[in-house]
Amino acid sequence: MKFEKPISVKEIATLIGAVLTGNDQLMATGINEIHKVEEGDISFVDFEKYYNACLNSAATIIIINKEVPAPEGKALLVINDPFSAFVSLVKRYRPFVPATTPISDTAVVGEGTILQPNVFIGHHVRIGKNCLIHPNVTIYDHTIIGDNVIIHAGTVIGADAFYFKKRAEREVMYDKLESCGRVIIEDHVEIGASCTIDKGVSGDTIIGQGTKFDNMVHIGHGAVIGKNCLFAAQVGIGGKTHVEDNVILWGQVGVNKDLTIGKGAVVLGQSGISSTLEGGKTYFGSPVEEAREKKKELAWVKRIPEIWAKINS
DSSP, X not given: OEEEEEEEHHHHHHHHTOEEXXXXXXXXXXXXXXXXXXXXXXEEEOSGGGHHHHHTSSOSEEEESSOOOOOTTOEEEEOSOHHHHHHHHHHHHSOOOOOSSSBOTTOEEOXXXXXXXXXXXXXTOEEOSSOEEOTTOEEOTTOEEOSSOEEOTTOEEEEOOOOEEEOTTSSSOEEEOOOOOEEEEOTTOEEOTTOEEEOOSSSEEEEOTTOEEOSSOEEOTTOEEOTTOEEOTTOEEOTTOEEOTTOEEOTTXXXXXXXXXXXXXXXXXXXXXXXXXXXXXXXETTTTEEHHHHHHHHHHHHTHHHHHHHHTO
């Protein structure tokens, strides 16, 4: 998320009650998670195993729960609970604004776009030309949709990220990381009925040009889906995953978070993807392997009773 105008690091420190170390003349231009930070961004880290990754990232200002030397040119905001501090900044600079009409006065809808009955369009949404949005579609605030996009009935675009911090010492254990990112849907995309595409926590969830989704597809927060992909029904993509161009995922394929599926990969139905896949190959199984090898393996598994009987005869 980018701020409407830069904010001084001193002001940020005062707002969250943090101790400021390092460069105290910096101006913050946005808020972002570690995997998508850019120069000028504020990020946060609260686990020691991620300190180096965050301190050496592009983030200019880092909220952290331990006093460490500030990298050259950066500022650190030291506070006991960086997670809650980050959430407080999101709530201040991207507060929830209740809707008062089915289509927000701040939304922009392009020429030739058709909105069927009971469509909801939130604040600051931009929809391009010649789109068709079917009944009961919900499009949350700040979503951007290109030209010639079709969205079928009951789909939800831009719901919050599924991202929580566990507080094991409490009866109600999970704190929500408030989402301030967006969904961006490029031109000529078609999204089936009852799909859900979550916004990024602080960056963008992106659906590339020409990609087509069947019904009941779920895309997690911050995922980037390439151009001309094809996803069959009940595919689920974990947060922050990158699916490159021309990938085909058949029905009920499940994809873990934080991985990459290479260009042109094909994954057969009901497969489970737990790690990065090389492009240009066909995969099957859970966990997936190249389909040809997996099918050989299954053929041998079927022969186990026969082989066992021969051994014991």
